[in-house]
Amino acid sequence: MAKQIEVSDLDAYYGSHKAIEGITMTIEPRSVTAFIGPSGCGKSTFLRTLNRMHEVIPGARVEGKILLEDQDLYGSDIDPVSVRRTVGMVFQRPNPFPTMSIFDNVAAGLRLNGRVTKSETQGIVESSLKDANLWNEVKDRLNKPGAGLSGGQQQRLCIARAIAVNPSVLLMDEPCSALDPISTLAIEDLISKLKNDYTIVIVTHNMQQAARVSDRTAFFNLAGQGQPGKLVEMDDTSKIFTNPTQKATEDYITGRFG
Amino acid sequence: MVTPLRTREGGPATGRPAFRRSRGEGPFRFATTGAGILLLAIMAAIAVFLIVKAVPALQANTSHFLTEKIWTPNSTKPVFGIAALAFGTVISSFLALIMALPVAIGVALFISHYAPRRLAGVLGYVIDLLAAVPSVVYGLWGVIFLIPFMKGPSTFLNTYFGWIPLFAGDAVYGKSILTGSIVLGIMILPIIAAISREVFLQAPTSLEEASLALGATRWEMIRMSVLPFGRPGVISAAMLGLGRAMGETIAVALIFPATFDITFKVLSANGNSIAANIANGFGEATPIGQGALIASGLVLFVITLVVNTAARLIIARRKEYSRAAA
Numbered sequence: 371m372a373k374q375i376e377v378s379d380l381d382a383y384y385g386s387h388k389a390i391e392g393i394t395m396t397i398e399p400r401s402v403t404a405f406i407g408p409s410g411c412g413k414s415t416f417l418r419t420l421n422r423m424h425e426v427i428p429g430a431r432v433e434g435k436i437l438l439e440d441q442d443l444y445g446s447d448i449d450p451v452s453v454r455r456t457v458g459m460v461f462q463r464p465n466p467f468p469t470m471s472i473f474d475n476v477a478a479g480l481r482l483n484g485r486v487t488k489s490e491t492q493g494i495v496e497s498s499l500k501d502a503n504l505w506n507e508v509k510d511r512l513n514k515p516g517a518g519l520s521g522g523q524q525q526r527l528c529i530a531r532a533i534a535v536n537p538s539v540l541l542m543d544e545p546c547s548a549l550d551p552i553s554t555l556a557i558e559d560l561i562s563k564l565k566n567d568y569t570i571v572i573v574t575h576n577m578q579q580a581a582r583v584s585d586r587t588a589f590f591n592l593a594g595q596g597q598p599g600k601l602v603e604m605d606d607t608s609k610i611f612t613n614p615t616q617k618a619t620e621d622y623i624t625g626r627f628g
Numbered sequence: 629m630v631t632p633l634r635t636r637e638g639g640p641a642t643g644r645p646a647f648r649r650s651r652g653e654g655p656f657r658f659a660t661t662g663a664g665i666l667l668l669a670i671m672a673a674i675a676v677f678l679i680v681k682a683v684p685a686l687q688a689n690t691s692h693f694l695t696e697k698i699w700t701p702n703s704t705k706p707v708f709g710i711a712a713l714a715f716g717t718v719i720s721s722f723l724a725l726i727m728a729l730p731v732a733i734g735v736a737l738f739i740s741h742y743a744p745r746r747l748a749g750v751l752g753y754v755i756d757l758l759a760a761v762p763s764v765v766y767g768l769w770g771v772i773f774l775i776p777f778m779k780g781p782s783t784f785l786n787t788y789f790g791w792i793p794l795f796a797g798d799a800v801y802g803k804s805i806l807t808g809s810i811v812l813g814i815m816i817l818p819i820i821a822a823i824s825r826e827v828f829l830q831a832p833t834s835l836e837e838a839s840l841a842l843g844a845t846r847w848e849m850i851r852m853s854v855l856p857f858g859r860p861g862v863i864s865a866a867m868l869g870l871g872r873a874m875g876e877t878i879a880v881a882l883i884f885p886a887t888f889d890i891t892f893k894v895l896s897a898n899g900n901s902i903a904a905n906i907a908n909g910f911g912e913a914t915p916i917g918q919g920a921l922i923a924s925g926l927v928l929f930v931i932t933l934v935v936n937t938a939a940r941l942i943i944a945r946r947k948e949y950s951r952a953a954a
């Protein structure tokens with residue numbers, strides 16, 4: 371169920387502004403791929419093109435090709451809604467549905483599909499919360515609002531919500547940036563566990579985190595203000611952090627950037 | 629030579645010495661407190677005046693004010709009661725709300741989440757414009773166009789849906805509670821739509837993206853993220869609309885049949901409302917009659933208050949869930 375993603379020559383625009391240009395890469399299934407790079411280089415933009423969330427923004431569009439296994443994500447016969455059911459996403463800031471209970475938050479995606487029975491829902495909610503390392507903390511208050519959890523718990527709730535619909539790919543945009551070190555570790559453990567079943571892509575500004583959790587790392591950069599961001603290099607994480615091919619990558623990871 | 633400024637609590641020095649600020653505070657505080665007290669005093673004076681006017685009439689009444697249906701306060705033996713009028717006010721306003729609310733929510737959602745930006749701007753402007761049309765215009769439209777027009781649809785409802793108590797009755801009329809309710813509904817629609825649209829536009833992008841990323845269609849996104857977020861606002865808008873419908877005077881004074889009956893048969897030539905009765909009756913009223921009308925106005929005030937309180941309770945009950953997402 372984990373799937374490979376193949377991106378070729380991808381550009382993404384906001385109106386007339388080209389945010390990323392000429393991105394070509396392969397993302398392997400059952401592994402963690404980290405995106406690193408300076409702020410504004412288009413990591414989030416690129417991530418959002420992978421589940422067609424980019425086009426949700428007015429005026430935003432994409433050129434190029436993305437294959438999920440053999441399926442062309444931007445093919446004319448592809449419904450973006452179905453793409454987003456296959457490629458799940460966790461956002462930088464935890465965004466549980468504030469009017470829904472913890473249980474309903476996790477079940478929200480399941481109910482969209484509409485073909486699950488009550489007992490199935492119960493089982494999936496429980497297993498998703500367990501997978502997200504949250505079950506023990508919330509099992510006694512599943513009917514309480516999701517907004518009443520701590521930030522770290524909310525983020526794990528969002529992860530549970532995303533994996534409840536059983537996606538093939540899980541995209542995470544700086545999932546730990548709003549969290550304390552302990553919650554961060556909990557989520558990193560979770561990522562390491564989840565990669566056995568999913569294709570995981572994570573954007574992070576934390577070099578140690580990228581080194582800890584990812585198998586492959588992609589470094590993005592932009593030539594200058596107003597220029598589109600580009601993929602500088604992508605390789606095994608150990609190689610990127612010890613012996614990168616590009617000077618820019620080395621400068622960035624050693625902090626000699628700019 | 630300039631000496632360094634000192635502040636009272638050791639905070640950073642501001643542009644002016646602290647004593648200046650506190651000296652300026654005096655008149656300002658006096659002015660705001662004074663304005664507040666004045667407002668309360670004026671409201672109290674109005675209330676006292678109305679009650680003083682109403683009490684003699686209530687004493688002269690030879691029937692029970694709250695249960696009596698008849699309204700003949702100008703006769704030598706005054707008989708009047710609020711029952712039929714209050715009933716008419718409530719039923720016509722709720723009918724108006726039931727008709728207006730779904731349409732208003734639909735219009736608001738269309739403007740906020742479906743229409744292309746240009747069209748949304750134009751529509752929003754039109755709605756605001758409609759909300760500003762004086763009610764007498766709606767009333768005249770009701771008299772000139774809707775009363776004759778409603779004869780057909782009313783007959784249809786009576787023939788085929790007469791088994792529903794609302795549409796029952798032996799004869800149907802254009803000048804009916806239903807026609808008045810439709811005019812009221814059209815009147816309150818723009819205000820409900822305008823407020824709802826504002827609320828829907830404020831739905832956080834993060835919540836909308838949360839549902840889209842789960843694979844929600846646009847309508848599912850609206851159901852999961854926009855409507856729950858907008859619920860308290862829509863309830864407030866509906867209550868505001870309901871309040872307007874209950875208090876509306878001139879439009880319904882032109883349309884309601886102006887009889888004093890309690891009936892659910894909204895197609896019949898029966899029914900009235902408190903506000904319409906005041907508008908129709910105040911001119912020829914004796915002092916007792918005026919007092920009676922003022923008493924009815926106080927009842928209208930109480931009804932509006934009850935409705936508003938109920939709305940607040942509904943909103944408060946969901947507070948725990950409504951804390952907006954971080």
Ligand SMILES: Nc1ncnc2c1ncn2[C@@H]1O[C@H](COP(=O)(O)OP(=O)(O)OP(=O)(O)O)[C@@H](O)[C@H]1O
Pocket residue numbers: 384387389407408409410411412413414415416427
């Ligand atoms: N909604 C938007 N509308 C217009 N331009 C945008 C929008 N979002 C991002 N951009 C632009 O696209 C470029 C890439 O932004 P993006 O958010 O992808 O960067 P990022 O690498 O994720 O940065 P960060 O590390 O700070 O999150 C930036 O120049 C940004 O100004």
Ligand SMILES: [Mg+2]
Pocket residue numbers: 413414415543
């Ligand atoms: Mg970003």
